[in-house]
Amino acid sequence: MTQSVGIVTPQKIAFETPIALSSGVTLPRYDLMVETYGELNAARSNAILICHALSGHHHVAGRHSQDDKAPGWWDTMIGPGKPIDTDRFFVIGVNNLGGCHGSTGPSTIDPATGEPFGSTFPLVLVRDWVETQARLADHFGIRQLAAVVGGSLGGMQALRWTITHPERVRHALVIASAPKLTAQNIAFNDVARQAILTDPDFHGGDYYRHGVVPRRGLRLARMLGHITYLSDDGMGEKFGRLLRSGEYKYGYEVEFEIESYLRYQGDKFSDYFDANTYLLMTKALDYFDPGRHYDGDLVPALREAQARFLVVSFTTDWRFSPARSREIVKALLDAGRDVSYAEIESVHGHDAFLMEDAPYHNIMRAYMNRIDAEVNA
């Protein structure tokens, strides 16, 4: 039995100071949905911010009620005695601005109109999220985070934190991430977006007022996403060419188990996730490019950083392959930064960052112990 943080309660925190976003739009106010686990120490030096990926949120660990079916999305990593140990750290989970889990986003009612923002909600960049998260740290009276931790798009936020607020991050844990998307990464995102944008139920992003959701598009986007989260080998081990009924049916119903799995994932996702948030998150991924203002060179950008880094990648991850993590490591070294790097053997592709695995968790635990020794001394 692994320990859990137990029953947790999210809180909605209101930010009434306007925020000027990278897109040029200013939001007069916004809410962030947040969960915290563990206790902030007297020096306020033991806070760990967890940044979520494309479809994540603030509910990172524990359960919302006794009969909650599943725990938070990173419950294997975070809890008492776990690699990110809530007996020693104050852990903050936040749903990013633009999300669909309680933070202000496209599906939120715009007080100016009394209708959901929909198509009028601005695009939000990784640097904007970092700004809202910095204000969240202010809210808790935290001057410096012990660590910012994230996988995938979450890792990009950790990286951006170290550049934008160098003095406010002691450590950055950048997992299964990349310094910027490749053309292929953008291409996958664009197919997913086009599936949503061309769904007749999208209505230019204002589907709320039509009482529909672009379910078909969102379902396709998620099915495609899932292919890129799993490895070819992992899918082969789990599904191979297994047939649903044991024989060919010669039709378009589910024939292979992999089809059943993907369609189920797509259906489930389209029941609860907001399409505008999905679009916005994929654009944040596309735009992320911290070296952009230095002719595409990450090194000068990272010279700003003061944090120390742990970079982790997984061998069969082809969405953000180990080569992409090594680009980050190389840039950090060239910028004179302190970086540890681990490449974990795994068959689980990109999804490996979410899964329980002894070598991976041992590395995370060892690194967190080092942070503990610094901040809880």
Next chain:
Amino acid sequence: MTQSVGIVTPQKIAFETPIALSSGVTLPRYDLMVETYGELNAARSNAILICHALSGHHHVAGRHSQDDKAPGWWDTMIGPGKPIDTDRFFVIGVNNLGGCHGSTGPSTIDPATGEPFGSTFPLVLVRDWVETQARLADHFGIRQLAAVVGGSLGGMQALRWTITHPERVRHALVIASAPKLTAQNIAFNDVARQAILTDPDFHGGDYYRHGVVPRRGLRLARMLGHITYLSDDGMGEKFGRLLRSGEYKYGYEVEFEIESYLRYQGDKFSDYFDANTYLLMTKALDYFDPGRHYDGDLVPALREAQARFLVVSFTTDWRFSPARSREIVKALLDAGRDVSYAEIESVHGHDAFLMEDAPYHNIMRAYMNRIDAEVNA
């Protein structure tokens, strides 16, 4: 200036003998659209059958008129003095049964109803195509083909020929192909199919009578297909993160050049290709598994073969990687067959099999010279 076969004219050949398909359905008759280049020799021993891939057809080389904008899809490979030399071989291009370029398929008028077949057109397997192609060889009075040649799904047809009609194939050239699809391959196909099947304009496959086509679905399917035809590196070299307008626009219009390319490819394809044919072709891919009746073992299946083989793969092809071609080679060797294998360095991914490249063409040319020496002696 490379030589061309010049102006070519397709012919529609009627087959009035019923064909019992693998799905259990019998078609009473069908037409095949065909082009031929070069001359059949007196011994009728110099015929080369070209099998097409997912979106291919009978128009393999030459042009249909002086002002035809583009030549046939494999014009770089086939023509006078080219690797498949029409001065020495009689080359046959055929649009497969179920196609949408003149052969009987879902968009053909069903004489029984006076309406397009649509949803009533049966699924067709690779082995069914081979049967129709064998009848096509009969039509030309050809007992044995000098070679069956194909890339991707075309390579699967070449492989199937050697098993089903061992005595009728002298050589099989299996290029950028695979012995069967992986779960990931099937997954990509299923996302493409779901895009078409859930398009409101699909109408269960009978969109013809509604005067619409499921353009959105077909466009998404093609966009996704294109990602898998190109390599990550190739896309990076060609498009990278190049912006259409030089700066971020913060919207869902084309931002990166790769988006423009994919959307253009999708739009173009959805203008001319039939959605039911696309569905049917992807299912033929999924079902192909010549080792299936031998507990998934390709070796006993290939023991039937008498042909000699050339297997070719391309280093950056991740749709059907070199490892998949090596599976074929290994099975052929274990079955005691004669096989040559070439792994070509290329940045062009799966698409490399369609492109002009000296090392690739030199290998094809050398192998074809060997066939020439045998059949035109």
